[in-house]
Amino acid sequence: MDTLLQQLINGLTLGAVYALVALGYTMVYGIIGLINFAHGEVVMIGTMVAFTVIVSLAGSGMPPLLILGIGLLVAVLACMILGWALERVAYRPLRHAPRLTPLITAIGMSIVLQNVAMIIWGRNYITFPPMINKEIFEVGGASFTNVQVAIVCLAALVMLGLTYLVQRTRIGMAMRATAQNPHVALLMGVDINRVIAMAFIIGSALGALAGCMVGSYYEIAHYQMGFMLGLKAFTAAVLGGIGNMAGAMAGGLLLGIIEALGAGYIGDLTGDFLGSHYQDIFAFVVLIIVLMFRPSGLFGERTGDRA
Amino acid sequence: MNLPRKKFPFWQQHWLGLLLLATALLAVPFVAALGGQAWVRIANFAILYVFLALGLNIVVGYAGLLDLGYVAFYAVGAYAYALLASPHFGIHLPFWVILPFGAALACLFGVLLGAPTLKLRGDYLAIVTLGFGEIIRIFMNNLNAPINVTNGAQGITLIDPIRIGDFSFSQTSTILGVTLSGPQKYYFLLVALAILVIVVNMRLQDSRIGRAWQAIREDEVAAKACGINTRNIKLLAFAMGASFGGIAGGVFAAMQGFVSPESFSLMESITILAMVVLGGMGHIPGVILGAVLLTALPEALRYGIEPIQQAAFGRMIIDPESLRMLVFGLALVLVMRFRPAGLWPSSLRRRELAEATD
Amino acid sequence: MSQQPVLLEAHEVAKHFGGVKALHDVSLTIRRGEIYGLIGPNGAGKTTFFNCLTGLYKHESGHFVFDGVKLEADAPHKAAEVGIARTFQNIRLFGNMTAIENVMVGRHLRTHAGVFGAVTRNSATRAEEAAIARRADELLHYVGIQERAHDYARHLSYGDQRRLEIARALATEPKLLALDEPAAGMNGTETEALRLLVEGICRDGVTILLIEHDVKLVMGLCGRVAVLDYGEKICEDVPSVVQRDPRVIEAYLGGSVA
Numbered sequence: 001m002d003t004l005l006q007q008l009i010n011g012l013t014l015g016a017v018y019a020l021v022a023l024g025y026t027m028v029y030g031i032i033g034l035i036n037f038a039h040g041e042v043v044m045i046g047t048m049v050a051f052t053v054i055v056s057l058a059g060s061g062m063p064p065l066l067i068l069g070i071g072l073l074v075a076v077l078a079c080m081i082l083g084w085a086l087e088r089v090a091y092r093p094l095r096h097a098p099r100l101t102p103l104i105t106a107i108g109m110s111i112v113l114q115n116v117a118m119i120i121w122g123r124n125y126i127t128f129p130p131m132i133n134k135e136i137f138e139v140g141g142a143s144f145t146n147v148q149v150a151i152v153c154l155a156a157l158v159m160l161g162l163t164y165l166v167q168r169t170r171i172g173m174a175m176r177a178t179a180q181n182p183h184v185a186l187l188m189g190v191d192i193n194r195v196i197a198m199a200f201i202i203g204s205a206l207g208a209l210a211g212c213m214v215g216s217y218y219e220i221a222h223y224q225m226g227f228m229l230g231l232k233a234f235t236a237a238v239l240g241g242i243g244n245m246a247g248a249m250a251g252g253l254l255l256g257i258i259e260a261l262g263a264g265y266i267g268d269l270t271g272d273f274l275g276s277h278y279q280d281i282f283a284f285v286v287l288i289i290v291l292m293f294r295p296s297g298l299f300g301e302r303t304g305d306r307a
Numbered sequence: 308m309n310l311p312r313k314k315f316p317f318w319q320q321h322w323l324g325l326l327l328l329a330t331a332l333l334a335v336p337f338v339a340a341l342g343g344q345a346w347v348r349i350a351n352f353a354i355l356y357v358f359l360a361l362g363l364n365i366v367v368g369y370a371g372l373l374d375l376g377y378v379a380f381y382a383v384g385a386y387a388y389a390l391l392a393s394p395h396f397g398i399h400l401p402f403w404v405i406l407p408f409g410a411a412l413a414c415l416f417g418v419l420l421g422a423p424t425l426k427l428r429g430d431y432l433a434i435v436t437l438g439f440g441e442i443i444r445i446f447m448n449n450l451n452a453p454i455n456v457t458n459g460a461q462g463i464t465l466i467d468p469i470r471i472g473d474f475s476f477s478q479t480s481t482i483l484g485v486t487l488s489g490p491q492k493y494y495f496l497l498v499a500l501a502i503l504v505i506v507v508n509m510r511l512q513d514s515r516i517g518r519a520w521q522a523i524r525e526d527e528v529a530a531k532a533c534g535i536n537t538r539n540i541k542l543l544a545f546a547m548g549a550s551f552g553g554i555a556g557g558v559f560a561a562m563q564g565f566v567s568p569e570s571f572s573l574m575e576s577i578t579i580l581a582m583v584v585l586g587g588m589g590h591i592p593g594v595i596l597g598a599v600l601l602t603a604l605p606e607a608l609r610y611g612i613e614p615i616q617q618a619a620f621g622r623m624i625i626d627p628e629s630l631r632m633l634v635f636g637l638a639l640v641l642v643m644r645f646r647p648a649g650l651w652p653s654s655l656r657r658r659e660l661a662e663a664t665d
Numbered sequence: 666m667s668q669q670p671v672l673l674e675a676h677e678v679a680k681h682f683g684g685v686k687a688l689h690d691v692s693l694t695i696r697r698g699e700i701y702g703l704i705g706p707n708g709a710g711k712t713t714f715f716n717c718l719t720g721l722y723k724h725e726s727g728h729f730v731f732d733g734v735k736l737e738a739d740a741p742h743k744a745a746e747v748g749i750a751r752t753f754q755n756i757r758l759f760g761n762m763t764a765i766e767n768v769m770v771g772r773h774l775r776t777h778a779g780v781f782g783a784v785t786r787n788s789a790t791r792a793e794e795a796a797i798a799r800r801a802d803e804l805l806h807y808v809g810i811q812e813r814a815h816d817y818a819r820h821l822s823y824g825d826q827r828r829l830e831i832a833r834a835l836a837t838e839p840k841l842l843a844l845d846e847p848a849a850g851m852n853g854t855e856t857e858a859l860r861l862l863v864e865g866i867c868r869d870g871v872t873i874l875l876i877e878h879d880v881k882l883v884m885g886l887c888g889r890v891a892v893l894d895y896g897e898k899i900c901e902d903v904p905s906v907v908q909r910d911p912r913v914i915e916a917y918l919g920g921s922v923a
Contacts, residue, residue: 035430090640097647100373104584107577108639115633119625227573231437238434281445284438291431292423507784514783514790515776515797522759522770529757532719534745534774534837543780 006142007264008257013148013217015256016155020210021233022240022248023162024203030179030243031199032095037106038086039207040230041113042079044223046208047128047215048121050075054129068131068216076208083204087197110227117223125222128215151213158209159249162202166245171198179243228280232259235283239290241297250299258286332498336491347490351562353602354497355555360582360598361504361591362551367580368589369517370544371524372425373433376440377579380549382571383416384409384556386447386457389566392467395458402469406557413553414546421545425538440576447568462567469496469561476561493562500558504551508591520544585642587649596651604638605631669733672697672841672872673718678727680710680717687713689896690727695841700863700873702887702904704880706916709893711876712754715845718874719751720744732840745774750839752830754846754876760819764810764829767818768801771836804832808862824855831862835871842866843874848882860886884908892916 021043028036050071057067090109094102135146166172171194177185178195186192214229215221232255240251262282290298339346359381366374387409391400424435451459468477468489476496477489487495511517519540522530531537560566578601586597608631616625642650677690688710695701703711716722718729720741729736731747750771759767776797782790805811808828813821818829827847834842844863848856856879863886867873877883883890884904891901894916900907907913 029430033430035433090644093644094647097643098588100367100584100588101643101647103373104581105640105643107581108636108643111632111636112640115629115636118629119633123626123629231441231573234434235438238431242430277449278445281442284442287438288420288424288435291427291435295427295431510784510786511780515773515778515794516780516783518762518766518770519773521762521766522773525759525761526757528721528741529753529759530770531741532721532745532751532753532757533771533833534742535770536740536742547780 003264004261005140007260009142009144009148011257011260012253013144013151013256014260015253016152017210017213017217017229017252018233018236018256019249019252020155020158020206020213021229022237022252023159023245024207025230025234026237026240026242026245026248027175027199027203029237030245031175031182031196032091033099034091034102034106035234036086036091036200036203037103037230038090038109038113039203040226040228040233041110041117042082042086042204042226043207043211043214043229044117044221044226045082045113046075046079046204046211047221047225048117048126048211048223049078050208050212050215051121051126051128051221054131058129064131064133071131072209072212075212076205079204079208079211080201083200083207084197086204087200092193092196114223114226121221121223123223125220128219128221130216130219132216147216151217154209155213158206162206162245165202171195175199232283235287238297239287241299244297244299247297247299251297254298255283255286258282336487336494340488340491344488344490347488347494349602349606351490351494351497353599354494354501355559355562356579356582356598356602357501357595358497358504358558359552359555359579360586360594361501361508362548362555363579364508364583364589364591364594365511365544365551366548367583368594369512369520369524370541371520372541372545373430374436374545374548374576375433375573375580376436376438376443376576377548377552378571378573378576379436379440379443380413380417380552381556381559381575382443382447382568383413384553385560385566385570386463386556387412387553388557388560389463389466390456392561393463394465395463399467402467402557402561406554409557410550410553413556414550417546417549418542421542422538425541425545437573437576440571440573444568444571444573447571457568460568462565462569464565466560466564466566468564469493469558477564490562493558497558500554505591505595512589512591516540516543581639585639585649587652590649590651590653593649593651593653597649600650601635605635608634670696672732673874674730675714675718676727676730678714678717678724678729680713680722680724686896688717688724691893691896691898692727693891693898693901695872695874696889697840697872698867698870699888700867700875700886702883702890703874703876703893704878704883704890705893709916710896711893712845713896714893715751715843715874715876718744719749719843742774745837745839748838748840749843750834750837750841751843752827752834752845752847754849756823756826756830758818758821758826758830758833761817763815763817764821764825764832765798765801765805765814767829768804768832768836769797771804771833772797772800774837801832801836804835805829807835808832809858824851824858827851827859828862831866835866839871841872841874843876845876846878847875848877848879856882 021039024039024042025036028034028039053071053074054067057070086109090105091102094105132147132150136143137145166175174185174190174195175198177188177190178192182192214225233252236251236255237248238251239255240247240249259279259282263279266278335350336347339350363374363377366372366377388405390396391398391405391408392402420436420439424432427435447457448460450456457463468475470476474480476492479486479488519530519535522533522535523537523540527537582597582601583594585601586595587593609627612627612630616627671694673695675691675693677692678688679686679690680688691714703714705711713722717724720739720743723739731749734747736747737743759770762770776793778790778793802811802814805814808831810821810825810828813825818826821829831844831847848859851859860882863873863875875883875887887904889902890904890907892899892907892913899912899916900910
C-alpha cells in the first residue's frame with residue numbers, strides 16, 4: 001500500500017513535467033500540424049542555461065532561492081528566443097512545403113541543438129546544484145520532498161495561467177481561431193505569423209520551466225536528456241488527443257502516473273521476469289493500446305472523413 | 308486509341324547509361340580496396356542503406372505512411388539471424404533459411420503493428436512506429452535476464468557469415484583468377500540485393516497496386532469511394548517495407564558478425580527516413596542518391612574534420628564526433644529549406660509542391 | 666436469377682451530428698433503371714444521405730437493402746464493391762494523376778493483380794494491365810474527354826473534371842451511380858451536355874441517383890423525385906406532382922419550384 005501511494009506521488013511529479021512539455025508539442029501541432037521534434041532539445045537547453053546561470057551565481061552570496069529564480073528566468077527567456085528563432089528561421093519558410101519536409105527540418109534542428117549543447121556543456125553528466133534545502137515529508141508511509149511539492153504547485157499554477165491566456169485573452173482567441181481554420185482566421189484579420197510565433201514562444205517557455213524542474217528534481221543534466229523526455233511528452237500529448245491543451249495536461253499527468261506505477265509493479269506482475277528497466281516501454285505500450293481503442297486520443301475529438 | 312504511351316522496356320531506353328553504371332559498380336570495390344578494406348566496407352554500407360531506404364520508400368514514398376520506427380524491422384531481421392546462426396544458442400542454420408525467416412518475422416511484426424494503427428491519422432502512425440522501435444530496442448537491451456535471449460547491451464558476437472557450401476563470404480578467395488576479399492564479396496551480394504529492391508520499386512510504382520497507393524496519397528476518401536480497401540493496401544506497403552528491413556538486418560548481422568542494440572537506435576530510423584526524404588521521396592534515383600550521400604557525408608566529415616582542425620588550430624578544438632553530427636543536422640535543415648521536395652525529386656513531387664504553393 | 670424491380674431500399678435511415686438531426690428516418694425506394702432525383706434546400710440532408718449510403722458516415726438507425734441484400738455499409742470500399750459508385754459535390758479527383766490514370770484507379774476493384782504479379786510482370790498481369798488501360802480509354806471516350814487522356818486531372822476544365830469523375834465511377838461497374846450535384850457551377854450548355862450524358866448512362870443500364878440543386882435539370886431528367894427538408898422526406902413522386910406539392914413550395918421559401 002505504501003508503494004502505491006509513493007508511486008502515485010512520484011508519478012504526479014513526473015507527470016507535471018510531462019504535461020508542461022506536452023503543452024509545447026500540442027500547441028504547435030494544433031496550430032500548424034507539425035511534430036516539433038526539436039522541442040525536447042529546447043527543454044534540454046533550458047536546463048543547461050539554468051545550470052550555467054546558477055553555477056556562476058553560486059558564489060555571489062545571493063540567497064539560493066533568488067539564484068534559482070534568476071536561473072529560471074534566464075532559462076525561460078533564452079528558450080523563448082530559441083523557440084521564436086526556430087520558427088522564424090527553420091519552419092516558417094517551409095509552411096507550404098510537403099508535410100514531411102518540416103518534420104525532417106525539425107529532426108535536423110534537434111540534432112544540431114543536441115550537438116551544440118554537447119560542444120558547450122560537454123558529453124558528461126552535469127550535477128545540477130541543489131538550490132533548495134531538501135525537506136522530506138512523510139505521509140502514510142510514503143515520502144516526498146518540498147521540491148516535488150514546488151514542482152507540482154508551480155506546474156498547476158502555470159497551467160491555470162495558460163488556460164486563462166488561451167480562453168480569455170485576445171491572443172488566446174486568435175490562437176484558437178487559427179487552430180480551427182487558419183484561412184478563415186486570416187480573413188478575420190488574425191496575424192497568423194504572430195500567432196504561430198506565440199505558440200512557439202509560449203511552448204518553449206513552458207519547456208524551459210519543465211527543464212529546470214527536471215534539473216532540480218533529479219539534480220542531474222545531460223545533453224541527451226531532452227530526447228527521451230521529449231518523446232514521452234509527445235506521447236503524452238497524443239495520449240490526451242494532440243492539439244487539445246487540456247488533453248496534453250491530462251495526458252502528461254496520466255503518463256507520469258502510469259510510468260511510476262508500472263515501474264513499481266512490473267516485477268510483481270511478471271513474476272520478476274521483467275524488471276524496472278522496462279519503465280520506458282510503458283509510455284509506448286499504453287499509447288499503442290489507447291490509440292487502438294480511441295484513435296483520436298483520450299480527449300481528442302473524433303474527426304471523421306468529410307465528403 | 309488513347310492507351311498510355313507505349314514504352315520500350317527500361318533497359319532498351321537507357322542501355323548506354325546502364326552499361327556505364329554497371330562498369331562503375333563493378334569497379335567500385337576494387338578502386339575502394341586501393342585505399343584499404345575499410346573503404347570497401349563503407350561502400351557496402353552505402354549499398355545496404357540504398358536497400359533499406361528503398362524498402363522504406365515503399366512505405367513512405369509510395370503509400371505516404373510516416374514510419375519513424377523502421378529500424379525495428381531491421382533489428383528483428385538482424386537478431387533473427389544472430390540468434391539462429393551463432394554460438395549464442397549453438398544454432399547454425401544456413402542463411403537461405405534464416406533470411407526468408409527474418410523477412411517473414413519482420414513482416415509479421417509489421418502486420419501486427421500496422422493492422423490496428425493504419426486506420427489512424429498519419430501523425431499517430433508516426434508516433435506509434437516510433438514507440439514500437441523503442442520497445443524493440445529496450446527489449447533487446449534487457450532480455451538477458453532472467454533468461455539470456457539477446458545478451459543485453461553486449462550484443463551477440465561470432466555470427467556466422469553467409470556461406471554457400473564451402474564458399475564463405477567472410478574469407479578471401481580467388482574466383483576465375485580474381486582475388487576477392489570478404490567485404491568485396493559482400494559488396495556484390497549487396498549490389499544484387501539492391502538491384503532486386505530497385506526492380507521491385509520500379510515495377511510496383513507502375514502497377515495496379517502502385518496506382519492505388521498514389522490514389523490514397525492524393526485523396527484517401529476518393530480512393531475509398533473507388534472501391535480501394537485503403538487499410539489493406541496500406542498494410543501491404545507497410546508489411547513489404549518491414550520484410551525488406553528484415554532482409555537487410557539479416558545481411559547486416561552476417562556481414563558484421565556482431566549485433567548489439569546500439570545499432571538500432573531511433574537515430575538510425577531517422578537517418579534512413581532522412582535518406583528517403585532528402586533524396587526525393589518516391590523517386591528511385593533520388594532515394595539512392597540520398598542513401599549514398601548520407602552514408603558518405605559522415606565518413607567524409609570523419610576524414611575531413613580532424614585534419615582541417617589540426618591544420619587550422621594545431622589541436623582539436625571541437626570534438627569531431629559532435630561536429631560531424633552538427634554538420635549532418637545542418638545539412639538536413641538546409642536541404643529541406645532550399646529543396647523542399649528533396650535533392651532529386653520526381654516530376655510528380657515537383658507538381659505536388661507547385662500545387663501546394665499555388 | 667430474376668432481377669427484382671427494386672434496386673435500393675432505404676429503411677428509416679437516421680443520422681445525427683451531436684444534437685442536430687441531419688436525417689430523420691428517411692425511407693425511399695429506387696427502382697432498377699430509373700433516374701431518381703433527391704432535392705431539397707441547402708442543409709436538408711441530401712449529401713448526408715449520400716454519405717450514409719456509400720459508407721462514409723455511419724448512420725445510427727435504419728438500414729439499406731441494395732439489390733436484395735442488406736448493406737453492411739461501414740466502409741466506403743464495400744459500398745463500391747456491391748455496385749454503388751459516387752461522385753462528390755466538390756469534385757475529388759486524383760489531381761496529380763492523368764485523366765486516364767484516374768479512370769484506371771476506378772478499375773482497381775474489378776481487377777486482381779497483386780505484388781507478385783506486379784513484380785514478375787507475368788503474362789496474366791500484363792494482359793490485365795492492358796485490359797485496364799483499354800477499358801479506361803473506352804470510358805474516356807464514353808464521357809467525351811478522350812483527347813484529354815494524358816493531361817493531369819487538375820489541369821482539366823471544370824466540366825471535364827465532372828465528366829472524368831463520372832468516368833472513374835463508371836469504371837467500378839456500378840449498378841447504381843450516385844451523382845452529388847453534378848451540374849453545380851455549370852453553364853447552360855454544359856448542363857445540357859451533362860443531361861444527355863446522364864440519360865445515356867441510364868439507357869446503358871445503370872440506375873441513377875441524382876442530388877441536384879438545379880431543379881429544372883432534375884424535373885427534366887428524373888422519373889421520380891424525393892424532397893428532403895430538415896432531414897425529413899416530405900414528398901416523393903413524379904416531378905409534375907412534386908412541383909405542385911405545397912410542402913415542397915413551402916420548403917423552398919414559398920418560391921416557385923419550376
